Amino acid sequence: MMFEPDDETLRMLRQSIREFVLKDVEPIASRIDNEDYFPEPIFRKMGKMGYLGITVPTEYGGSGMNIAAQAIIEEELGYSSPSLALSYGAHSNLCLDNLYRNGSELIRRSFVPKLASGEWIGSLALTEPGSGSDALGMRSEAREDGDQIILNGSKTLITNAPFSDLFLVYARTGDSYSAFVVLSSDKGFSRGKKFNKMGMRGSPTGEIYFDNIVLGRERVVGEYGNGKDIILSGLNSERVVLSFIFTGLARRALETAIEYSTQRKQFNTHLYRFELIEEKLAYMYIKYETSRLLVEKALHNLERDRMDSLSAAAAIMHSTESAEYISREAIQILGGLGYTKDMVVERLMRDSILGQIGAGTTEIRKHLIASALVKSFKKDPKILGSV
Numbered sequence: 001m002m003f004e005p006d007d008e009t010l011r012m013l014r015q016s017i018r019e020f021v022l023k024d025v026e027p028i029a030s031r032i033d034n035e036d037y038f039p040e041p042i043f044r045k046m047g048k049m050g051y052l053g054i055t056v057p058t059e060y061g062g063s064g065m066n067i068a069a070q071a072i073i074e075e076e077l078g079y080s081s082p083s084l085a086l087s088y089g090a091h092s093n094l095c096l097d098n099l100y101r102n103g104s105e106l107i108r109r110s111f112v113p114k115l116a117s118g119e120w121i122g123s124l125a126l127t128e129p130g131s132g133s134d135a136l137g138m139r140s141e142a143r144e145d146g147d148q149i150i151l152n153g154s155k156t157l158i159t160n161a162p163f164s165d166l167f168l169v170y171a172r173t174g175d176s177y178s179a180f181v182v183l184s185s186d187k188g189f190s191r192g193k194k195f196n197k198m199g200m201r202g203s204p205t206g207e208i209y210f211d212n213i214v215l216g217r218e219r220v221v222g223e224y225g226n227g228k229d230i231i232l233s234g235l236n237s238e239r240v241v242l243s244f245i246f247t248g249l250a251r252r253a254l255e256t257a258i259e260y261s262t263q264r265k266q267f268n269t270h271l272y273r274f275e276l277i278e279e280k281l282a283y284m285y286i287k288y289e290t291s292r293l294l295v296e297k298a299l300h301n302l303e304r305d306r307m308d309s310l311s312a313a314a315a316i317m318h319s320t321e322s323a324e325y326i327s328r329e330a331i332q333i334l335g336g337l338g339y340t341k342d343m344v345v346e347r348l349m350r351d352s353i354l355g356q357i358g359a360g361t362t363e364i365r366k367h368l369i370a371s372a373l374v375k376s377f378k379k380d381p382k383i384l385g386s387v
């Protein structure tokens, strides 16, 4: 079953992004990985085509579509180049959507059109060297100084950081947290190293530093001191939308495995006729389909309630574990060739592992699921549908 919304516009969007991926992304997908190459021209072209600002209203330079449209783009990019999908997600969902949703009118007018058009590249900066899972343990700090705000600290493992012009940055502000727009052109901003990663190569990941950056009040995103709410509501959307990357990745791995099993013969028999291969294909399919059902449900729920952490955590946990399982089994079905860079599945498997780390790890997702379940159960013991 494929998530095919009735909406004709979304159906046409899937068609157009598929054509774009086939023509512009697939021919360079291996190069992106082999050379750790960020395809900047393709990324900027995605801005011109309206994909980067897909959820932003047209008056701010976007395409005015809903979050399902962004999920479709993620899935189709994830089918070909999960790393490009990750950079797209960091720019369009983590940075741009959060900025548009929470920013003042001045922020919207000043920065949103530049990000939607691809003139600028964006990042969201939460993780620090000393705080990953414990995000609120951050040490970056902003203090008020008259009309201005002085920002100090650093962030690490930030997607797109080596290329980004604009960062949505979270920092401690006394006992609370706040979100700020920081520009790479700000005095006191600098970039650190770019990481050399096992997967998601071509999606540039780096460090950034803030040394007494002076920000005007207009750079505060949302209310000063209200950053925690922005972090939490943004994380649910991020988890749901990024789940679609791994659904696309899993579909590609499963299709590759099925095709190979119908072509390759050993012992004068097609691979798919061996019971042990049949078992693999059956489990791969079930994991793919259950992921799809969960991510679609989470997307449906997100459109109604941004604070539904249960569906979001369940969708990303299952879809990323399934993507890793399916791509690993695909390698096994392809045998020795599966282990080479001649076939796409080894890249997909390396890329799949990021799914269990970024946007909160699998361990943190388990905690989120269990605690949301218990909380709901205490309110209503029939939460799972018992009558």
Ligand SMILES: Cc1cc2nc3c(=O)[nH]c(=O)nc-3n(C[C@H](O)[C@H](O)[C@H](O)COP(=O)(O)OP(=O)(O)OC[C@H]3O[C@@H](n4cnc5c(N)ncnc54)[C@H](O)[C@@H]3O)c2cc1C
Pocket: 090, 123, 124, 125, 126, 127, 131, 132, 133, 134, 156, 157, 158, 159, 160, 197, 200, 205, 354, 357, 358, 359, 360, 361, 362, 363, 364
């Ligand atoms: C390619 C890539 C891109 C990224 N992009 C971004 C980005 O754009 N913006 C951004 O802000 N961050 C980004 N990150 C950072 C990512 O969100 C963090 O790596 C992630 O949240 C985990 O934090 P950590 O690496 O510090 O691991 P840690 O928090 O140190 O965790 C280490 C291990 O301990 C486990 N653990 C931690 N706490 C608990 C607990 N309470 N119970 C059980 N187990 C626990 C973890 O699950 C993990 O297995 C990115 C990371 C990568 C690899």
